[in-house]
Amino acid sequence: MVSPDIFYVEDDQDFAFILEHAVKEVRDDLTLSVVEDGRDAIQALERFAEDKLRPKIILLDLNLPGLSGLDVLKRIKEIPYLRHTPVILFSTSDDPMDVKASYEFGANAYITKPSGYNNLITCIRSLHEFWFNQNKTIN
């Protein structure tokens, strides 16, 4: 079993589909794994931790069915092995309350989902540049 570069929790299949393309556009060999809800996400992440594996970065949608993005964030931060894995909240919402709560729960960044494919590519490129190229701790 291998862990992906990007672990993405997203219930909107359309957005996940677009993002997958955007990721490939940014760097062809980046691996992406998508789960659709919070419970699956926590299960998968716990399994990674058991196997001493960790994704390089976790993208977390805020509005999820069942467990919310914040719930998942909290659980992740409770798993010692994953404590230092950067978690980026990725949401349609730009509500300051959401932003504030996310940071309080230990999010490493909060990104409002850009609108459109082109903006998304720009966003992923910048994300990749910062977290994969400049921030050496995750490599």
Add this chain to the structure above:
Amino acid sequence: MNNYQVDLTNCDKEPIHIPGKVQSHGFLIAISSLTFQVTYVSENVTEFLDLSAVKILDMDASALGAFFSKDGEDIDLGQLLKLGKSQNSFDIINPYKFRIKDEPYYLIIHQSADDFVLEFEQITLEYDIQNIIGRSISQILTNKSLIGLLSNAAQEVKNIIEYDRVMIYRFLDDGHGEVVAEVKNEDLEPFFGLHYPASDIPKQARELYKLNYTRIIADVETTSSAIATYILDKPLDLTNSGLRAVSPIHIQYLKNMGVASSFSISLMANGELWGLIACHNYSPKFIDYKAREGAKLIGQILSSALEYRQGEEDTEKSNLLNEAVQDLSGYLEKDPDLISALTRHKVSLLDVTHSSGVAFFYEKQLYTMGQTPAIDDLNELCRWLKQTMQESVYHTHQLPEVYKPARDYADLASGILACMLSKELGELIIWFKPEQIETINWAGNPEKPAEPDVDGNIILSPRHSFESWAQIVKNTSSRWRGSEISGVLKLRERVLAAIHKKANEIRILNERLKLAYDELDTFSYTISHDLRTPLTSIKSYTELFLAQNKELDEKGKKLLDRVVSGADKMAFLINEILKLARVGRSDIQFATINAQKLVQEITLEVISALNAPHVKVVVGDCPDLTGDQTLITQVFTNLISNAIKYSEKSPDPEVYIEGKLVGDEVIYSIKDNGIGIDVNYHDKVFELFKRMDNVRDYEGTGVGLAIVKRIIERHNGRIWFESELKVGTVFYIAFKK
């Protein structure tokens, strides 16, 4: 012996029940109910019995009996008194017919304290009057109306007693009397319609009229006879005596009027003296006991008829008012508009009383119906009532006498009946009665003249003149009746209930509105949020499609670009609505805002975002503000970007921003020399999605100023603007310090 001196100062204190004298047409003997000894005797007894008063004072009942005979036998007076004593009443004995020296007499007995009072008077009537009385009574009752009843009664009484004049005299509220029916000999001057002052029949006389239903003054010219007794310091109480001597003042009064004999019958209604049947004869004329009793019966029957008819007429009148109150109560329940309920239906406020106009002060508005004083006068009157009214209802029939300004409109409002709904809010209803210039024809000047006597003492002088004396009563309306006042009180309750109900309804409505507002905010928020996701998909897929299909021809690319820009526009709009909704949802966190710094930062940001470096922005003095940092930032961002956006194309675009302290407010102005706002749109500027004709070429959604206004409102501030087309616009925002 009563030596009471009557003068002007004690006229109505004169103890007329113990005059110590009797009228001389009969005689009186009092016998102790304990010892049956004679205790008092009128000195004129000598004229009837050939016995001196002193001798009689020595006798007891049985000895006295020997001087009277019935059917040839002596009367056993002791036995007679014992019978009455055992019965506790002399009703079955009175009048006791007997003879003195062969002359027929009546003996009438009553008890006064411990004494039996025996009064003797001659029988003058030769026939039985009973039949006549029966006929009279049925005659009286043929007329249904009150007035008809009274004149019939006067006529019948005249037939029985054969006096020159019979009047029905009615006591009015303040105690003065009016002649309401009269039957007289043709040669006499009419007294009908004349008013007599209250002092003509003093209070204690009235009390006696309530106890003794008839009273005869047989001859004003005869001298009354003193009562002899050996009992010291205890004059005989003659309250119930028919022979009781008349007050000298009253005798003088009658003499002045030319009356020789007077007879009166009390008319009672509901336990009160309603009036009198007053009979005058201009020559001495005694009325036989039986005829007097007959007249008394007529009086009693008339009294009960009066009580009934008066009650009936009052009920009829108050029923009408009551019905009006009922009707209004019904309207109040059905009609949600209080004013409409009280003024716009078939029955209105005006019908609750017998008034000619009504004014209704409610919710700072004044509504009038019928004849009322002018608006300014009403407002003034309302203020006065607010200050002076202690109870919930106030009424007067002489407003100009208590409230001088009302003299100017006495014709419309001499009478008012005011009903306070809320003193605090100055909400009240006032009914008006017009002035009734009433001419009261007094039988002589009602001010009792006092004249100095020969010794210079002021003495009471009963009136000499009974020529009618007309008094014109001004500043007075007809009186408010009890039924009007009670109707108004009832109505007041209903109106207050309706007001409370309405207040409650408004409170509930307010709650609902608040809830609806919250729901709307939540709704706008959720819907905007949910709309974003599919919108993003539309845009993203389109872009992805474009990216993956490089071979697409220019036309195809153009079409898909339109899809993308459409989606962008929609996303922008959704964002704006989201912001608006958020203003309502978010809690405002007040903090001191460094406005100077904020405005400068925003200015830079906006210039850069709008790519408008050529616009000259001058930031003047910007005092600190108290408000929510995020929301205030939004306000300035919106206003400054509007100012820059709409002046950008002017020849020398300039925007000036500054704040000033004015009173307890900080007022900011954002001034531009841009395109301006058409005066026709001034009232629509802050409306959602409203954009002016001249801004088609500028980007915008019509939400920005709606957001600004909402934020300012949530800060309890104010926003307004001045603008002229093609000259520029100044927006002002005022914050509480």
